[in-house]
Amino acid sequence: MTVSSVGGPRWVDIARGEVSREVFVDDQIYRSEIEKIFNRTWGFLAHETEIPAPGDYVVRKLGIAEIVVARDRQGNIQAFLNSCRHRGAQVCRADSGNARNFVCPYHGWTYDQTGALLTTTFDKHLPKDIDMSALGLPKVPRLETHKGLIFGSWNTEVAPLSNYIGEFAWYLDPFLSRTPGGMEVLAPPHRWRVKCNWKVGALNFVGDAQHILTTHVGPLTLDPVRAARAGFATAAENSFQVVDDAGHGCTLTYLAPGLPENSYQTHPKDLEALYRDSLQPGQLEMLSKLRVIVGTIFPNLSFIETQVGPEEKAVIMRQWQPLSGTDMEIRSWILAEREATPEYKSNVLRKGFHNFGAAGVFEQDDVELWASATLASDNSIAKQFPYSFHTALPYLDKPDESHQGPCKVFRPADTEVAQLEFMRRWGQLMEPVA
């Protein structure tokens, strides 16, 4: 199968509950995804608290184009291509920093914090009528924020970010903004590369409750803090998968019945008091019952909130940056409420990355198996056998009405509905029906 096989066998076969392995290994599909998905939709760039002061910047990617995300003198957020208009050199070669201007190291073209060209240093040789304002660093044409998250799009026509996140914000916002001060990124993101396709991570986070007990048998067996872990196996019955038409989704793992409620209610009491002012009653109720939420904002931003210590819940954000059909780079941030004490923040940070960082006891076993699946799938024999999402099929058309939240909600949580719906959305963008 190739990218031009419209009308031929589809990569995503919803009726059969199967997805071609090509989708998870093929470089041509990867290049096509960059054009059809990453360069058209919204992409996560940075959290506002990563660039708090004027001149602060971080270097990130939108699609696979490297960009600078900076805060200008007026405090506004700017994002522009990190490639000089003269001969293309990177104007920022650090990962982050603070700069009054951006001076290209090659011939000295100098740009301000908005990306506008100030001087080429050889202005006297330029044609008299040249329009300097047209020679700035290309701006990310659409730049919007949602609760501290900075998103950008190369597509000038893209619908507003608030429409894109839509009703899914009901689930998202309790983890992004639940106190008057909002959330804060606690340290630079961990970064590590994995020999697998970016979608493997996105699918794992959108709704793969089936891998928890096998992949993560280590930490689930060993960690004495998870006193009620025995309930995890039965929690799925009382838990939900949420699916949004835009491809976003999440899994809500609620308390299994009969377990002591307070073994999960680990938000610090003084912070919990602040949640009441920022959240709706329904969202508060969700938080109070929740053991773990894990989800993906289409296409490649994921998040998880889970207990990481007796008194700590960590909110972690993940980006699965595509590098090829079979390579990705993971960035992982840990957040806490701005109002939290320094001691709480430092505990959340340390325990958060003990579990989910670049050396995390959960993380290490996930990525080992993702690379293993990729290694074994990337050949013409294996590719004859599509991946199975069959446990989605009995539930696909039967949303559960009992949950109060918006979007489509499914029960139980340990099926593959959210994963198949993610792939449905991917397929709509990648192989539209003629």
Add this chain to the structure above:
Amino acid sequence: METVNGIMTDEDIRLLKTIEQFLYREARILDNRDYEAWFGMLADDVRYVVRAQEMRDAGAKGVSFALIDEQRSDLGLRIDQIRNPRLSRAENPPSLSRRMISNIEVVGKGPDHSVNVVSCIMAHRARGNVPQGGLYVGQREDIIRMTSDGPRLARRDVVLDQAILFDGALTTIL
């Protein structure tokens, strides 16, 4: 090590040799995955830190940030996972690892008969069936406490010379 005219005393040499042998033995024990013996080399109040570094412009203050920052209890959980074939996917089958320790210097002495030591580590991690392995290069700053039972590692701070880990998640003790 503070020396007169750059010349080490016999006592300095004995201390340095003791530290060197401690670090070499530790490396061999870790290469052999003898985690029980390794735990025996740690002080009860050990703190184990591994950091990566962001790339910053020359002149800007460098930013290193922790990938691991653990005391004995969390470190114990980490080790119990990777040493137990039933409980680990990343280390079952186990990786093959080799640690080269060099540039060992005693740079100071602290309270409690403790010694400040810097050294360099180059560690290679191979998955036997995968062509490229992981290479971890960095500097260690250790605090080693001299006890009546022998030297014990009280603090390790490894600063890796990289911002990104290129071989998946880190499961190699450095």
